[in-house]
Amino acid sequence: MLTEIGRGRLTVNLGAIIANWRLLGAMHPGQTAAAVMKADAYGLGAAAIGPALRDAGCRHFFVAHRQEGVALRQAIGPGPMIAVLNGFAPDDSDLVPVLNSLPDVNAWSGMGREAILHLDTGMARLGLDAAEQMILAGAPSLRQGIVLRFVMTHLCCADEPAHPLNEAQQERFAAACAPYPDVPRSLANSSGLFLGAGYATALARPGAALYGLNPTPGQPNPMQPVVTLEAPILQIRQVRTGESVGYGAAWTATRPSCIATVAAGYADGYLRALSGRGWAILAGRRVPLVGRVSMDLLTFDATDGPEPAPGEMITLMGKGVAPDDLGHVAGTIGYEMLTSLGARYDRAWVA
Numbered sequence: 001m002l003t004e005i006g007r008g009r010l011t012v013n014l015g016a017i018i019a020n021w022r023l024l025g026a027m028h029p030g031q032t033a034a035a036v037m038k039a040d041a042y043g044l045g046a047a048a049i050g051p052a053l054r055d056a057g058c059r060h061f062f063v064a065h066r067q068e069g070v071a072l073r074q075a076i077g078p079g080p081m082i083a084v085l086n087g088f089a090p091d092d093s094d095l096v097p098v099l100n101s102l103p104d105v106n107a108w109s110g111m112g113r114e115a116i117l118h119l120d121t122g123m124a125r126l127g128l129d130a131a132e133q134m135i136l137a138g139a140p141s142l143r144q145g146i147v148l149r150f151v152m153t154h155l156c157c158a159d160e161p162a163h164p165l166n167e168a169q170q171e172r173f174a175a176a177c178a179p180y181p182d183v184p185r186s187l188a189n190s191s192g193l194f195l196g197a198g199y200a201t202a203l204a205r206p207g208a209a210l211y212g213l214n215p216t217p218g219q220p221n222p223m224q225p226v227v228t229l230e231a232p233i234l235q236i237r238q239v240r241t242g243e244s245v246g247y248g249a250a251w252t253a254t255r256p257s258c259i260a261t262v263a264a265g266y267a268d269g270y271l272r273a274l275s276g277r278g279w280a281i282l283a284g285r286r287v288p289l290v291g292r293v294s295m296d297l298l299t300f301d302a303t304d305g306p307e308p309a310p311g312e313m314i315t316l317m318g319k320g321v322a323p324d325d326l327g328h329v330a331g332t333i334g335y336e337m338l339t340s341l342g343a344r345y346d347r348a349w350v351a
């Protein structure tokens, strides 16, 4: 009889997210931490994480797109601020636009609505540039009828504490905020919170660290791990010395080998760049990924240790396989490992 083996399982630890949010909020006295929830809370499910953070006391949320904001509002209900980093045209939504240019300011002036003013201090993506900042500072009437909730900027190099741009941006931000003495400020992302007291503002905007990624690369991770990704073994096969495994015959056994074929692949966000580089945890042991990552299948060398059985779960991300570390060997960052997580996993959010 053929027993069907299920699919991968993604478990998100809400208690760990809340603990991380509290730790980040306590980094600087008098400062509040928002929760950055763009891209469906870094791939982990804004509809479940939003209400959990709201219940824990989080009053400020950031998303990238207006549609993300509308969905998050439905999930958390009225009350907390939901700001849209990419901005949007005036509408009747209960969302706060981030104003990224003088035309944005112009579009929202006279509306009597709350907004966040984004001043660019070096990222050169969004936000009023230096010339626009001068114009707005010299003509307060341009922002008449806009209730400024915060002025914000975004650090480019916060994950590199020694980078000179950190201090430069901090100084530029202080100067750029001078025309808005009564408006609270928002500066630090996850890593920015760890740069020292000079980076404290009224509202920090951590994202990655909430979800367990390390805001202090190269140092021990102060955050609690959040994500566990497991997938079932579909088959065990014995491979003889000299036989190859997978597409391109990219890996050849140099000894009689036990290969575990697992039900996940690049279509599930297990990046193909991990071919020949990844690893997983099987019954507490580290097993190397061998051969190429396929669309729906992965092959691991389970030769060392007791032979696993089909149906047994293998840990692709979690204890012993931090998303940051996998991202590093894949030539990317933990952020992308999380936002790439596919739609085919059974998802569970545990308290």
Ligand SMILES: *Cc1c(COP(=O)(O)O)cnc(C)c1O
Binding pocket: 036, 038, 085, 154, 188, 189, 190, 191, 205, 206, 207, 208, 209
């Ligand atoms: C994504 C983002 C953040 C959060 O950054 P993390 O590094 O994930 O903490 C904060 N502010 C802005 C403007 C962002 O785009």
